[in-house]
Amino acid sequence: MKIPTNILDVYLLYSEWIKAQYPSDRAKRIIQETRSAFQHFLIFGLGYNKYPAGRKMTQVEAQAAYEYMAKIPISSLSSLDQAISKGFILTKASSTSQKTYGGRIKQLIAWGEDQYWWTREEELPVKDRYRYSPKIRKDKSQYNEKHLTERNYVYSTYQLAPEETSPMLEAEFVQFYKFLREPQWPGRLSQAISESSSKTYLKHLRLILGWLHRYQKVPLSDLSLNLLVPKITEDVLEDLSEDERHKLWQQHQAKFDNLLCNYFQFLREVMLSFSPGTKKFKMNAFLALAKFQYHTEIDHINDYKKIPIIKTIYRHSSNVRKENKQWESQKRSSVNLSKKWPQVISTKTALSTVRLQILEPLRLECRFKYQNLHLRDGNAIAASIQRYLMWSFLADIPARRQEEYRSLQVALFCPIDRPSEVPPDGLYQPLPPAEARKKNRDGSFQDNFIYKTYVYQNIYYESGIWILDIQSYKTSNFYGPQSIKVPNREFNDGTCLYDYIERHLYGWYLEENRDQKGQWLTPGRICFNPKSINNQFGSFGYFFIQPLTGSGYDSNSFNAVVNTAAYRLSGVSITPHIMRLIWATWAYQVGLTDQQRESLAYAMGHDIKTMLELYEKCTPDEKRRPIEEVIDAVLFNDLSTVNTDKNNDSESKLENFYQEISQLPKHQLQQVILQLQKP
Numbered sequence: 001m002k003i004p005t006n007i008l009d010v011y012l013l014y015s016e017w018i019k020a021q022y023p024s025d026r027a028k029r030i031i032q033e034t035r036s037a038f039q040h041f042l043i044f045g046l047g048y049n050k051y052p053a054g055r056k057m058t059q060v061e062a063q064a065a066y067e068y069m070a071k072i073p074i075s076s077l078s079s080l081d082q083a084i085s086k087g088f089i090l091t092k093a094s095s096t097s098q099k100t101y102g103g104r105i106k107q108l109i110a111w112g113e114d115q116y117w118w119t120r121e122e123e124l125p126v127k128d129r130y131r132y133s134p135k136i137r138k139d140k141s142q143y144n145e146k147h148l149t150e151r152n153y154v155y156s157t158y159q160l161a162p163e164e165t166s167p168m169l170e171a172e173f174v175q176f177y178k179f180l181r182e183p184q185w186p187g188r189l190s191q192a193i194s195e196s197s198s199k200t201y202l203k204h205l206r207l208i209l210g211w212l213h214r215y216q217k218v219p220l221s222d223l224s225l226n227l228l229v230p231k232i233t234e235d236v237l238e239d240l241s242e243d244e245r246h247k248l249w250q251q252h253q254a255k256f257d258n259l260l261c262n263y264f265q266f267l268r269e270v271m272l273s274f275s276p277g278t279k280k281f282k283m284n285a286f287l288a289l290a291k292f293q294y295h296t297e298i299d300h301i302n303d304y305k306k307i308p309i310i311k312t313i314y315r316h317s318s319n320v321r322k323e324n325k326q327w328e329s330q331k332r333s334s335v336n337l338s339k340k341w342p343q344v345i346s347t348k349t350a351l352s353t354v355r356l357q358i359l360e361p362l363r364l365e366c367r368f369k370y371q372n373l374h375l376r377d378g379n380a381i382a383a384s385i386q387r388y389l390m391w392s393f394l395a396d397i398p399a400r401r402q403e404e405y406r407s408l409q410v411a412l413f414c415p416i417d418r419p420s421e422v423p424p425d426g427l428y429q430p431l432p433p434a435e436a437r438k439k440n441r442d443g444s445f446q447d448n449f450i451y452k453t454y455v456y457q458n459i460y461y462e463s464g465i466w467i468l469d470i471q472s473y474k475t476s477n478f479y480g481p482q483s484i485k486v487p488n489r490e491f492n493d494g495t496c497l498y499d500y501i502e503r504h505l506y507g508w509y510l511e512e513n514r515d516q517k518g519q520w521l522t523p524g525r526i527c528f529n530p531k532s533i534n535n536q537f538g539s540f541g542y543f544f545i546q547p548l549t550g551s552g553y554d555s556n557s558f559n560a561v562v563n564t565a566a567y568r569l570s571g572v573s574i575t576p577h578i579m580r581l582i583w584a585t586w587a588y589q590v591g592l593t594d595q596q597r598e599s600l601a602y603a604m605g606h607d608i609k610t611m612l613e614l615y616e617k618c619t620p621d622e623k624r625r626p627i628e629e630v631i632d633a634v635l636f637n638d639l640s641t642v643n644t645d646k647n648n649d650s651e652s653k654l655e656n657f658y659q660e661i662s663q664l665p666k667h668q669l670q671q672v673i674l675q676l677q678k679p
Contacts, residue, residue, distance in 0.1 A: 009044075009075060010037055013422035014108050014483040015534075034108060037084070037101035040066040045087030046072055052118045077118055080109055159203070160210035164220055169209075172225045173202060183441045185300075189301045190291065194474070196403065204285035211263060215270075216375070229256070229286060229309060231293040239407045249308040256312055259490065260286075263386065274491035276323040282448035283317040293377035331620070340578050342570055350622060351395070351586040357570045359395045362388040363491070368508070368521045370604060378522035383547055385504045385566055386525065390544065392497060394562070396489060398603040402576035403542065406553045407448050411436075412532060412539040421454040423462075427502065428452060431469055436537035445481070450543055451500075466501055473605050482605070523550050580604060589626050 004010045015031045022030065039057060048068050052061050076083070083361035084105045088098050100284040112118045153176040163174070179185050180198040208228060212218040218227070232253045237245050263282070267273040274616055290310045297307070304310050327333070344354045366384045368376050393405050411432045422428045424500050429452035438447045449469045468477075468484040507524040525541075529550040553561070566574035574582075583604060587597050595607075601611040 005036070005074055006070050007072040007074070010074065010077065010112065011035070011069065012436070012641045014111060017111065021138045022299060025324055026080055029109075030104070033100060034104045037104045040071060041087035041091055041093060041097075041101055042080070042084050043072075044090045045085065046076060051091075064317055070264070072374060077112060080105060087570065109458065115624065127212055131598075150461075158207065158210045158214050160206040160213060160223070164210075164213070165219060166223065167538060169223055175204075175598070176225065176289065176292050177202060179295070180288065182524060185295075187295045187298075188293070189298070196474075200281070201285045207284065208263060208285075209268060212259075213267060225289060225293070225383055228259070229290045229293050232309070234297060251313045252309055254302035259639050260316060273334070276320050277334075278326055279320045280317075283313065283320050289318060330540075333617075337617070337619050341622065342572055342574060342575050342582070344622065344625065349586050350582045350591050353583060354383050354566075354570075354574065355395050358566050358574070359388075359391050361569050362565060363500070366503075368510070375521075377529045378520070379547070381508065381522040382504070382524055382527050384632070385522070387510075387542060389500055389504055390558070390562055391565065392500070396497065397484070397487065398600055399576065399579040399583050400470070400603075400605050401474055401580075402555065404448055404470055404605070405576075406542075406555070406558050408468070408543040409447060409449050410444075410543050411449065411451065412541050423454070426454065426464060427506075429505070430456075431467075431468075432538060432540070436535065436540075448472055450486075463498075466498060470605075476604055478601065479605065484603075506580060532533070579612050581618050584611045585618040585622060587611065587614050635645075644678060 004013055007343050009035065015358045016032065018030050018034075019027045021027070039062060043065055044051070050061070050063070050064060050068075050209060052058070057065065084102055087093075089103070093101070111174075130202045135415055177198055179188060180193050180201065183192055183197065185192075205225070210225070211219060214222060220292065232248065232252065237248070238281075240248065264279060267278060279458050290307075290313055294304065294307055294310065298304060305314065342357065344350050345356065349357070362384070366381065366388050370483050371377065390405065393399075411430055411441055414428060414430055419428065419430075429450075430453040431449055431453070438444050440446045448471055450466060451469060452464050454461055456467060465488070466486040468482075468486060470482045470484060471483075486497070486501070498551075504523070504524050505525070508521040509518060509520045510521050525543075525545050528545040530541050530545045531550045544558070545551070546553055546557060562576055563573050566572060583600070587600050592600065598608050598613065601608045604611065613622050
């Protein structure tokens, strides 16, 4: 994709869009009529004076018209409707021509108004540049209608619902959850695991139980955890002979084998789920349940491996791991990543492309007035600001896991006495005192906050600074709490990132001149009727609020906001997780040093090995693109100076060179790129 700078660029970009939207015959007709509208009428309204000698343009005349279109700056876009009308008058166009070709220009204008580059801010008076929002397209097609897997139907919901869970089974779930989460549990030899992992295990067990009920016709009253992993105690075995024990275990192992194979067949044939990653989640849940079932029957952690039913689970887990490694080595994926990867602008990285195609348009959509002078609804402005901030946290700073942003809270109370470092007119958003915060059982904090302070790491900030206090995240046990300074990006319209954070939290009041009264443009997040979290020490609320419920976001709803905005603006479904891949890819594309990569990995909440794994998941085209661009820029430029007689030999050498460097390990390939880029 190329950002247009003149009318010809706009026409060519629009033609590519038409080709992607319509069948080839219809697209060809639309493009031909649009070209005729430009060359026979529009350019004359824009000042072109070389009228064709005949009824149709010759090839030379058409080329001259193209060259003139390339000279017309993009600032002329705002006057296309007037220009086409003037062109019709100058060329004495018939009413039929005016209807046909005028309609094509109107269609192009309607398309263009949805593009973030259509209106040039420099055309507006300086005082008005921050006021006008581009038209926000309401695309009828949703991102989730673009199927990323082989499934072409609505996903089947078969999970066991809470209302279907018997009291006995619910009690088993409660005990299992406590076994996973309690700091100490009698007989448990492993460490407690995180809340998110525990809930993931429960979700997959509910899925399997739901399948047993809906597809295997097991009555709800018969469902139990023992049905999934049977518990054979020493009391049951002690009166049996060795052969009888062996036969009993064989029966239960065969039953488990049959259950698991049938369930995996269901995933494969009914759900069309082929990924070993899906099966890995199921096996992890089975293994966690097995350890719960038999934790009273062991004296040492290694004793689990001696229990026959657990041996069977380990065997299946091993097979799934082997299949997963095979997929990784073959670069296979159940999702077509190219449908989730941005269409990268030439000479730019995927990260820069996302910032241009998605982040900046979302920022412009936060403005309060359309160019038809109509004020936007305050709730709509609040939704735009929140959507922009979600993307800002993913594209302005190294993208962390989305649950950190979903769980981000703000304090809804302040100390009565203003802290000495806060200026008299300063805005203060405190970090809650330790006694007010939610804690883990070991006394560490279990919550994440955003706050504003004026003193940070012994440095005084005159205007204050916003900080992300990240205490709870996936790898916090390894890396510990992280305090992240939110950079106050400044924009060319005079606003900065902190303006959007504060408009989101407190609303947006527009102060006019002396002759005009100010007004509230939006009340901010309060218009979503946010629910508060209260304890004896104070009140708290989530930073990001679901407008319809007033509650925080879950994984699916947060994904939906991010994904829908990306699809609307770029035509590609980009998720928060894909943004982590994009940041990792950026690290290798721009040639960060090992120390810089390590710092970026830390900022993203993982290690350098994980960042390399994320990079390995990016699309093959994206991996090849940097070296191909260097080859085009360096080697082909060199070839242009070679004599024609030597071209064939040079092309052969170039092909050999390309084949050789394509086989290099990634770290050596990066060194080659850096060497080629040197003057």
